[in-house]
Amino acid sequence: MTTIIVGGGIIGLSTAFYLATSASALSASTRIIIIDSSQHLFTSASGRAAGFLNRSWFDRPSASLAELSFVLHQELAEIYGGKTRWGYRPSQAWSAGKRRRHNTDEEYRQVTEERLRKQREGAETADPTFSHHRGANSDEEKVSTEEAEPPDWIFCDEEKTFLIAGPHECAQINPYQLCEFLLEQCISKGVEVLYPYRLDSLTTKEDGSIDNAVLSDLLDQVEQTVTNVKNVVIAAGVWTGSVFKSLFPDAKYIPAISPLAGYSMTFVSPLVRFTGHKPVSDTSATFGPPAEGNSDSGIPTQQLHPGHDTNKMRDACFVRSSGSDAWLPELFSRSNGEIYIAGLNEQGFHPALGTMAPSSHFESHGLVVDEIELSPHDDSNTNNFNIMQSVAQELLGPDITVLRKSVCLRPVTPGGEPIIGEVPPSYVNGTKGVYICAGHGPWGITLSLGSGKVIAELIMDGKVRSADISQLAVA
Numbered sequence: 001m002t003t004i005i006v007g008g009g010i011i012g013l014s015t016a017f018y019l020a021t022s023a024s025a026l027s028a029s030t031r032i033i034i035i036d037s038s039q040h041l042f043t044s045a046s047g048r049a050a051g052f053l054n055r056s057w058f059d060r061p062s063a064s065l066a067e068l069s070f071v072l073h074q075e076l077a078e079i080y081g082g083k084t085r086w087g088y089r090p091s092q093a094w095s096a097g098k099r100r101r102h103n104t105d106e107e108y109r110q111v112t113e114e115r116l117r118k119q120r121e122g123a124e125t126a127d128p129t130f131s132h133h134r135g136a137n138s139d140e141e142k143v144s145t146e147e148a149e150p151p152d153w154i155f156c157d158e159e160k161t162f163l164i165a166g167p168h169e170c171a172q173i174n175p176y177q178l179c180e181f182l183l184e185q186c187i188s189k190g191v192e193v194l195y196p197y198r199l200d201s202l203t204t205k206e207d208g209s210i211d212n213a214v215l216s217d218l219l220d221q222v223e224q225t226v227t228n229v230k231n232v233v234i235a236a237g238v239w240t241g242s243v244f245k246s247l248f249p250d251a252k253y254i255p256a257i258s259p260l261a262g263y264s265m266t267f268v269s270p271l272v273r274f275t276g277h278k279p280v281s282d283t284s285a286t287f288g289p290p291a292e293g294n295s296d297s298g299i300p301t302q303q304l305h306p307g308h309d310t311n312k313m314r315d316a317c318f319v320r321s322s323g324s325d326a327w328l329p330e331l332f333s334r335s336n337g338e339i340y341i342a343g344l345n346e347q348g349f350h351p352a353l354g355t356m357a358p359s360s361h362f363e364s365h366g367l368v369v370d371e372i373e374l375s376p377h378d379d380s381n382t383n384n385f386n387i388m389q390s391v392a393q394e395l396l397g398p399d400i401t402v403l404r405k406s407v408c409l410r411p412v413t414p415g416g417e418p419i420i421g422e423v424p425p426s427y428v429n430g431t432k433g434v435y436i437c438a439g440h441g442p443w444g445i446t447l448s449l450g451s452g453k454v455i456a457e458l459i460m461d462g463k464v465r466s467a468d469i470s471q472l473a474v475a
Contacts, residue, residue: 096157098320175445262409317330
């Protein structure tokens with residue numbers, strides 16, 4: 001039995017991972033193939049997302065899936081060393097008051113120096129069982145609402161900043177690194193990963209079950225036929241509708257999934273000790289995946305970023321902005337000291353399937369590979385990034401260093417809920433064994449593991465046991 005998964009992002013990888021590790025798959029002759037039309041994996045939402053996890057900020061249709069997925073993230077991190085491998089940390093979420101603007105850069109620097117002094121003093125004298133902001137030794141500590149203090153790397157009105165979620169319901173990861181881990185695990189378990197490839201067509205038997213699939217190697221322009229195919233999972237993010245329509249042009253149903261472009265920037269702050277890769281040297285927008293894994297910044301870490309220890313709980317800040325801003329900044333601190341800012345969104349990105357054009361270059365694990373340019377609207381990109389950087393300097397101070405600029409394409413549905421389940425055969429000319437797992441919007445990383453697990457259960461056992469996804473079914 002062969003299962004083909006269209007989409008090599010975090011949803012497709014999670015599906016393959018749980019398929020490959022399920023008891024039913026281990027006891028059966030199972031072949032799993034992931035195909036992706038991009039030359040480089042994780043160049044869209046999976047590699048560029050913030051990586052903030054939450055278990056409870058969901059409406060009823062997704063609530064059970066979110067709970068399952070959050071627990072799976074915890075379990076995976078515990079079993080496979082996620083703290084080290086993909087930066088898993090419990091997190092706290094804050095509603096941050098209107099940002100406090102200082103009149104001059106010097107005023108920012110004076111406040112920064114005072115905060116650094118308090119950090120040093122706190123690390124020497126604080127009781128480690130009290131608050132993670134005062135020298136806690138463990139990121140597993142539970143901080144009560146009364147004890148918690150707003151993060152000291154953001155300039156905001158502390159009197160109007162309050163905790164909205166604690167570490168029991170929030171966590172932070174680096175999604176690109178989690179994708180790399182899942183990819184390694186899938187390959188080690190025999191999953192075939194083919195890219196850039198495209199699923200061109202399916203043939204069916206008389207009873208409607210899938211028989212064969214024709215794949216195209218997009219580099220060599222060579223076709224191959226895969227036999228004994230039983231299931232096809234379309235987990236292609238914003239391209240899910242295009243893939244579906246190309247396979248079933250006469251279908252009575254097309255999944256309504258559209259792209260929402262989210263701009264983001266990643267910074268280093270003097271208030272947070274940085275242990276990651278080398279900062280970029282220019283200010284042009286880059287559209288490749290994060291350059292993770294290179295710890296040589298070219299500058300002594302302690303000299304450049306003397307801030308607090310990165311072995312602490314993470315913080316997410318949702319800023320209540322006002323005035324001329326048309327967006328609400330969201331900031332997330334990561335385990336390596338990066339600060340990721342997002343919240344500026346734009347409609348209008350409609351990249352064709354498999355046609356992302358190479359641009360300049362970026363470094364990833366020491367290798368120079370092509371960047372991906374997602375939009376021809378360079379003026380719009382430049383303006384949006386300039387706006388974002390200006391706001392970041394107000395929130396983080398003028399001495400921040402830009403590491404990365406990126407656009408993340410989130411697959412969104414009209415109702416805001418993902419589509420997860422088998423496509424009724426009547427929708428696709430009687431074809432059986434076609435599944436959709438897409439449309440997760442801004443919560444793709446949080447819901448990824450749970451989504452993969454329930455699809456794996458549905459394929460292998462014919463029903464879902466781990467969560468209630470009845471309201472997410474293909475309509």
